[in-house]
Amino acid sequence: MSYALISVSDKTGLVPFAEALTRVGITILSTGGTARALRNARLPAQELEVVTGFPELLGGRVKTLHPKIHGGILWLRENEEHDRQRQAFGLPEIRFVVVNLYPFLETIRRPGVALEEAIEKIDIGGCALARSAAKNYRHVTVVVDPRDYPEVIRELAQSGETSLGLRQRLAVKAFAQVSAYDSAIAGYLRERIGIDELPATWSLPLVNGQSLRYGENPHQRGILYGEFWLHFQQLHGKELSYNNLLDIDSGISLLPDFSERPTVAILKHGTPCGVGSAETLPKAWEKALATDREAPFGGVVAVNRPVDLSFAETLSEVFTEVTIAPEFDPQALALLQKKKNLRLLSADFSQIPRHRFSFRSILGDSILAQEPDAAALDSEPRRVVSRRLPTPKEREAMEFVWRVCKHVRSNAIVFGATDRTLGIGAGQMSRVDAVRLAIAKAKNAGLSLAGSAVASDGFFPFPDSVVYAAEAGATAVIQPGGSIRDPEVIAAADEHGIALVFTGRRHFRH
Structure with a gap:
């Protein structure tokens, strides 16, 4: 039997x-x-x-x-x-x-x-x-x-x-x-139990695998594991791509640093190309979009307030692939659903679990793991190292660009004001190239950098970056410090009347 x-x-x-x-x-x-x-x-x-x-x-x-x-x-x-x-x-x-x-x-x-x-x-x-x-x-x-x-x-x-x-x-x-x-x-x-250290032996519960159309490129297979769809609801559009999901993750990670005001983040290739805050989403959108009116084409828009009809009308003027928000009112949803190539997602951002650890695969079938860069920016010291103290407005601007810079691909440079980015240089091999790129981006967008603040995710190895920033119109710089040439960088800041602040903590994002 x-x-x-x-x-x-x-x-x-x-x-x-x-x-x-x-x-x-x-x-x-x-x-x-x-x-x-x-x-x-x-x-x-x-x-x-x-x-x-x-x-x-x-x-x-x-x-x-x-x-x-x-x-x-x-x-x-x-x-x-x-x-x-x-x-x-x-x-x-x-x-x-x-x-x-x-x-x-x-x-x-x-x-x-x-x-x-x-x-x-x-x-x-x-x-x-x-x-x-x-x-x-x-x-x-x-x-x-x-x-x-x-x-x-x-x-x-x-x-x-x-x-x-x-x-x-x-x-x-x-x-x-x-x-x-x-x-x-x-x-x-x-x-x-509260065991926080990275263990010597670890396995990941990769469950609920859902095949994607492809990975980063059409010749690569892709799959999404885990509980993403427990937290997000897709309201319109075709299935998300591998790249869409990475941009969504970047946007959702950025927005909690700007919870005080309505904020719009436009992302492309995993990095912000414009961030703006204002009393309304349409005004925040205009500030974010003005940073770079070319890059948002086909990008992802993440906002931290419900989308109403007014913002939907503004948003519908630009082709983007994904918009994600806490919610969409019925009129806004009806309007945006007319755009067949737009995906709409809603999520309660406060309920989405934050990364406890981040993982990257490397050669040899090996895995790198680390704690995410989740340290509170408010806990970092702010040490003024220049002769000139920053004004209250410069301090506010430095805080804004410093929060954005944390989410930009390294080497990262962000020029901005108290409520918006003005020029972003991302993913450059040298820091001074990131400065030049950010200045060129602002110039191309027709934006003045006079009186702007600058954030750098890592220290300046040479004073040239501060000189370029000052010549472009910046008056305040925030950076981690820690270079053996810090005295030269400080001297360049003093020579050009720059208010220079060290945070003591870098925020590389490779």
Whole structure:
């Protein structure tokens, strides 16, 4: 007699799948809730204790952890010694293992869930069953996802058994799911207990993978893992691209630094090309757009206030690929939905989890991990190192450009005023080139840099950057400091009447 052990919390497709198994002569072994569901559908299902001789123990904590169960899964059919022991100890021949793991992730997503409740949703037996069956895929079919039922049913209907190729694919999926499940548990406990250090051993729970049209370029495959769509709602437009998602992430990361006023950030290739703040979104948009009227074409717009009809009318005049906001009023949404190539997303920015760590893959199939640059800018010192003190207006302007600069690709230079960017130089190999680029951008946009403030994400290695900034009209500079040539940089600032402030902390963004 051949068995299928079925123990699932997700009953989707369960009955037709069990019917397909019984049609080819498979006897079903099951546990509590699953057995009841099958019997309610008038399908025969034997309780597990008929084989093991043990009932469920410890309030259900122990159900399937038994030598007869795992022996019945793991014995090698071609091994004579295994077969002898199987007969001697009455091990069943379990050919199918169908399990769902306890809904641990769903449990911990609920606000205020107690640690004790989360721990009770840590699956033990299901993980062990899936691993045993996956290890013995030559003889056993393991199914951990109801979406795989149709393919198993199709092969059973064709030949009465599953192919080796299908069993191999399902085994890989089972190991991957158990691994991701354990990673989620470790991550939750690490955060809940308060372990903040970067561990020597780490695995990531990459789950809910959704294929993208492609990666950065059409010849590259791309996939989105994780819980992005738990926090975002797409209201209009075609699916998001890999590059759209990176720009959205950059925009959502920037906006919390400008929560005091309505703010618009326009992003392209992962970096801001214009940021503006004002009393209304349309005015903030005009300030952000004025920084660079060419770069926003095909870019992403992120705003920190609800979009009304007035802003929607303004926004509709420029082609952008994505607009993301806390919400859109009905009239604004109706207008913007007329633009077929525009994607619209809404999200409660305050509820989106911030990055706890950031990861980058490098050669050798290796991973770099670090804490995100999430330190509060307000906690940094502001040390005036020039002879001239900045005016209150210059201080306000320096704070604005310093907050933007943190989110610009390094080497990063940002010229700006108290409420807007004026010129941005991003991703340059030398800092002075970033200064020249920012000045050229402002000139190309027809913007005056007279009286502007400048932020640099890293120290100035030479005084030339300060000289160029002063000659362009800047009167205040904020930067980390720390160069061996700081005295020369300070002297250049004093010579040109620049108010120079050191923060003591850089903000590279590679």
